[in-house]
Amino acid sequence: MSLDIKICGLKTLETLAVALDGGASHVGFIFFAKSPRYVEPDLAGRLREAARGRAKAVAVVVNADDAFLDRIVSETKPDMLQLHGRETPERVAEVKARYGLPAMKAFSVSESADLDRIAPYRGIADRFLFDAKPPKGSELPGGNGVSFDWRLLRELDPKLDYLLSGGLNAENVGEALALAGPPGIDISSGVESAPGVKDVGLIDGFFRAVGAARAGRAA
Numbered sequence: 001m002s003l004d005i006k007i008c009g010l011k012t013l014e015t016l017a018v019a020l021d022g023g024a025s026h027v028g029f030i031f032f033a034k035s036p037r038y039v040e041p042d043l044a045g046r047l048r049e050a051a052r053g054r055a056k057a058v059a060v061v062v063n064a065d066d067a068f069l070d071r072i073v074s075e076t077k078p079d080m081l082q083l084h085g086r087e088t089p090e091r092v093a094e095v096k097a098r099y100g101l102p103a104m105k106a107f108s109v110s111e112s113a114d115l116d117r118i119a120p121y122r123g124i125a126d127r128f129l130f131d132a133k134p135p136k137g138s139e140l141p142g143g144n145g146v147s148f149d150w151r152l153l154r155e156l157d158p159k160l161d162y163l164l165s166g167g168l169n170a171e172n173v174g175e176a177l178a179l180a181g182p183p184g185i186d187i188s189s190g191v192e193s194a195p196g197v198k199d200v201g202l203i204d205g206f207f208r209a210v211g212a213a214r215a216g217r218a219a
Ligand SMILES: O=C(O)c1ccccc1N[C@@H]1O[C@H](COP(=O)(O)O)[C@@H](O)[C@H]1O
Pocket: 008, 009, 028, 030, 032, 035, 036, 037, 060, 061, 062, 084, 129, 131, 140, 141, 142, 143, 144, 145, 146, 165, 166, 167, 168, 186, 187, 188, 189, 190
């Protein structure tokens, strides 16, 4: 079975190249000003051009208004939007129609009931992303490097298209794949040497760990 792998929060051509060479299906750019991974839309546009034809470019936004989305879509030209805030089903539909782009809606999860919140988005969001709830006091809705009980995802409709996200790293990705069997995974801080600083060795190590887990051997 195929596995989508999204490397999120990229800011440099060097780390983008390692993500692409490792086999990333998706690369993510963060447009949330408080994040250490924030990139200006024009820089993200240059990075996405370098990825064109090799991986899909995902613009990650949090309750973004039309003016900011207009800028992101025109300067970055993403393939997909990741809505990582409190966007309603109506807002997801509106954004999709305005830009003609697919949307991935993110949800934070700590218990089974959190998965029920996707119901009104089915048939509207093209994809889902399940992340852990942010730790108390965090200013970031994602990118906190914390995980949730991946076994909860076994309750989902097996046909649901989603990415498992939150606190993944080379050490735990094999367990996540074994416990949840997701169609895709997403990682950000687990391949960083400091907040917002992607590390080429850690990115490479993550791909090796995924490959080893999928082949049923130690990394
Ligand atoms: O990474 C960020 O700074 C960020 C900011 C705002 C919204 C989403 C963000 N990142 C997303 O968070 C998850 C998990 O990240 P991590 O692997 O736990 O660090 C991932 O989906 C990113 O797209």
